[in-house]
Amino acid sequence: MLSNAQSKYIRSLTQLKYRKQDKVFIAEGDKIAKEWLSSAAPVQMIVATQDWADAHHPLIKAHHEAELCIVTEQELEKVSALQTAHKALLVVPMPEAEQKIPDTGWCIALEQVQDPGNLGAILRIADWFAIPQVFCSPGSVDVYNPKVVQASMGAFLRVDSQEIELETLLHRQPELPVLGAVLNGDDLFAAPLPSSGILVVGNESKGIRPDTQRQLSHRIAIPRAPGGGAESLNAAVATGIITAFWVNRTSS
């Protein structure tokens, strides 16, 4: 059972200011909870139904540091940040963010990406293609928003993410190539691509800001098929296409 104070605490974490204050966030759902508990990452609180806790006893036992609360599905629903509550919810400390782009130079930098589903999908892309860092400009959706965590499917355990002004990021290691998709950019499939670098992803409706566009060393575009009508692709889809092709070209 959850005390009133515990319920209030968990619900407060759906708000950015409380997450920032307490440096923790919510990881919810069977799959994410299992993955998190199987990792070495610390856990502050485990909230689960009795049957889930029974089924995952060894995982829970391995986390002495965590407070365990057994709840009914109804109780869980009340504190859940998701439309459909699951059988387990964790409160976990935010990982320490790396301050430097790794020397390999692969990273993704988001400029005011607004949609939680997009950010979660981009974290999964980074995770899949072994890109260790995703930077977010202030004004992007918070990476610890429960919908982002849900959509990222555990990518948080392996992909480092932090908020930083893109200008600061791009000036910090100016030798790194900077790629971005822009109108009239060079054909992604034909253009010369650097062996690694920073991929800048712009806002869903406005794209990459003109100031940031001037910092791009490689202006690319995903060619639209003759007869194609859409004005643009979804931001996460475009990021996936560019990353997949770039990583594949570089590794082959």
Place this chain on the structure above:
Amino acid sequence: MLSNAQSKYIRSLTQLKYRKQDKVFIAEGDKIAKEWLSSAAPVQMIVATQDWADAHHPLIKAHHEAELCIVTEQELEKVSALQTAHKALLVVPMPEAEQKIPDTGWCIALEQVQDPGNLGAILRIADWFAIPQVFCSPGSVDVYNPKVVQASMGAFLRVDSQEIELETLLHRQPELPVLGAVLNGDDLFAAPLPSSGILVVGNESKGIRPDTQRQLSHRIAIPRAPGGGAESLNAAVATGIITAFWVNRTSS
């Protein structure tokens, strides 16, 4: 102003059964409304604020067939299916669906895709890469769900979509190649790909059903980078990567 009956009618269209019964759906938002009114597609009802209607007078005038309702933003919010209401909302007839895959053979077939954002993003992918048809198995999210329409960004105007059992679809033109992403599939970037065909996209958590997998002529996979950790990519992202690479390979 909207009458009670009009408000009730529009709100009913957030439900699948009323959309099916009346064969109409809601297209909401400034961009989609403009694009729709600029096209030759018929419109049943235009609900807009006075300033929006003034700014788009010629577009509205061109649609004599439509009933025009001028409303306040507050009124629009009450009938909107979206979290944030916009300045214009259209009620439009569902287009007649094509019964046959075009002879060029390009289409996307979805098997129980559940997330409206994913379906919308996939319609945009089809639109961008000039794939004229997207088929959805029964059990997929409805293509006329307001969130799908919103995420598709006007793709409905150019991409034909309809519900059909995948088994029926695959038996109808058995000469067409059928691609699908599966565990241990051949490397997308290295495998031989047909010059066109049907791309099957599976459910977000379960992938392509075993029965359908047996019908694939080309079993492919997006290679995960060494050191990558994610279990999978988002369904729309994976669809984008496969489609982009396939279309590009075929056209070059």
